[in-house]
Every structure is written in structure tokens, then in C-alpha cells.
Amino acid sequence: MTFSFSLPDDKKLYLVISSANNLKWSNIEILRNLISHDHPVIVVTINQPYASLVKNYQSNGLDLSHIYFIDTITKYATGKITEGAKNCTFVNNPANITELGIAITEMLNKIPDKKPCILFDSISTMLIYLPSNNISRFIHFVTSKLRLMESSGIFLAVDTGLDPLLLSQLTTFVDGIIDNVHSGE
Helix, strand or coil, X not given: CCCCCCCHHHCCEEEEEECHHHHXXXXXXXXXXXXXXXXXXEEEECCCCHHHHHHHHHHCCCCHHHEEEEECCHHHHHCCCCXXXXXXXXXXXXXXXXXXXXXXXXXXXXXXXXXXXXXXXXXXXXXXXXXXXXXXXXXXXXXXXXXXXXXXXXXXXXXXXXXXXXXXXXXXXXXXXXXXXXXXX
């Protein structure tokens, strides 16, 4: 399946709602769509560590040269960064949204010519580390930054993973919602 959103050069922001079973598939298919059009992607991962994502992406035939990573899990879980990691910034803790915001800004500034698309995986997992109101403020900060920097963004969330207030706030921050809950089944 190919998602029905325009390419990142339209500078739009999307919330992709997926079933828990399809979250990894959604991540892969979104990346496949973006990479096939030669767009760099910054994957902000709160869901899986860098090493796991690299293995998963390689086994699905994705070109890693187009992918940059901001990993909030590896250092938190192991106390160290992955040796030999390419195009990756490691954040100490998924709850440290100040450090995460700085990492996002630095990564966007590192590749400004290409106007990368941010793929945020996943807002639902952030709820393990932060209360909804902090997540809402942080996503508002990120979406505002993306708009000011004329970049696009895709925010993944599990369909049953968000409370209604957070979902309604996120909906106001994006340009469109893609509901692919039943895709790929």
C-alpha cells in the first residue's frame, strides 16, 4: 500500500494513526515512500533503538543513506551509544524533551538544503515517559519549528494509544490525518 499524502516538498504535517500491529509496517511504508522520491528523513525514535531499526530497515530493503536518526532509547536502556552508528544522535532519556528538542533542531540544521521530513515514531510510546500535557506542548513546539523551517513531518500514533484530549490537540497541530488502522492486514 502507498500512503495518500503528498511528498515532503509540500511542507505539510501529518498524523498517521495505526493499529499497534501495523505500527512497524506503517513506519517502513512511509519511509519507503519518502526515500523513493529521494527525500532525506529524520527518524525520531522513542519506540525502538537505533540498532533494531537499522536491521529492520535493511531487511526491508530501505536505503539507509537517506535516513538520519535521533534515538532516545539506546542510551537510556544501556547507558552507552551504539558503536559505529551512522547519521545518529543519541538522547539520554525519552523523557528529556529539552535535549530531544535540541537534537531535532541540530539535525534539521545539519541538512537544511534538502528540507528533510521528520518521522516521529511514536507519540503513543511517549506516554510511557511523559504526561499528555507535556507531550502536547512538545509536539506543538516541534510542529511550529517544522513550519518555521519549511520542513514536513509525519507523527505516528497507535489508534488506541492516545486519550481523546491529546488526540484533539494533535489534530490541530497537523495539516492532515491518515488513518491506516486496517492497512496491511
